[in-house]
Amino acid sequence: MIAVYPGSFDPITLGHLDLIGRASRLFEQVIVAVLRNPNKMPLFSVQQRLEQIRLSTQHLPNVEADSFDGLTVNYAQMRQAQVLLRGLRAVSDFEIELQMAHTNKTLSTQVETVFLATSNEYSFLSSSVVKEIARFGGSVDHLVPPHIALDIYQCYNHNSPMLNPITTEAIPLKSMPMETLTDKLRDQQV
Numbered sequence: 001m002i003a004v005y006p007g008s009f010d011p012i013t014l015g016h017l018d019l020i021g022r023a024s025r026l027f028e029q030v031i032v033a034v035l036r037n038p039n040k041m042p043l044f045s046v047q048q049r050l051e052q053i054r055l056s057t058q059h060l061p062n063v064e065a066d067s068f069d070g071l072t073v074n075y076a077q078m079r080q081a082q083v084l085l086r087g088l089r090a091v092s093d094f095e096i097e098l099q100m101a102h103t104n105k106t107l108s109t110q111v112e113t114v115f116l117a118t119s120n121e122y123s124f125l126s127s128s129v130v131k132e133i134a135r136f137g138g139s140v141d142h143l144v145p146p147h148i149a150l151d152i153y154q155c156y157n158h159n160s161p162m163l164n165p166i167t168t169e170a171i172p173l174k175s176m177p178m179e180t181l182t183d184k185l186r187d188q189q190v
């Protein structure tokens with residue numbers, strides 16, 4: 001069975017990638033389909049997003065990235081896909097996703113929407129959250145693959161914020177002799 005996973009993916013996050021990895025074990029082929037949306041001002045061009053997705057999914061041989069415009073169900077039918085895949089993070093997603101699934105069903109009875117629950121650790125994560133953090137100088141290293149984090153920092157014109165407390169390497173307090181610990185704390189001005 002072929003599944004189309006449509007979205008904006010501006011940019012693709014670890015949450016999307018977790019879903020794609022799990023879907024790749026359920027379906028013969030997963031097509032990650034980037035909508036060419038003239039109504040949105042994206043951070044990354046469609047071409048950049050496709051490259052980001054391809055690089056992030058190169059270890060999954062049955063996953064491909066493509067772009068489309070128009071109706072998602074038409075694209076799915078053109079690709080002979082039977083499934084539209086969407087992730088559900090929280091109840092707040094449910095209303096809009098259900099409406100979308102019902103709308104798509106009125107447009108084609110041939111295509112079924114299948115929801116996968118987003119893994120717990122990514123239930124807060126969205127492309128918008130990633131962009132907002134980066135815009136205000138925060139680290140997104142824990143939210144997207146490294147090559148995408150670099151792309152994002154480049155867009156917002158700053159380097160990986162190494163001094164951000166989120167990315168500061170944890171100091172293993174128990175295993176460290178007291179002198180080393182105080183030296184380290186003084187060096188890092190913690």
Ligand code: PNS
Pocket residue numbers: 006007008009035070071072073099100103104
């Ligand atoms: O990542 P997003 O922005 O939540 O993805 C939304 C997307 C692209 C899946 C949705 O907007 C979509 O399918 N757009 C294409 C137009 C369409 O088919 N509309 C009818 C269903 S509402």
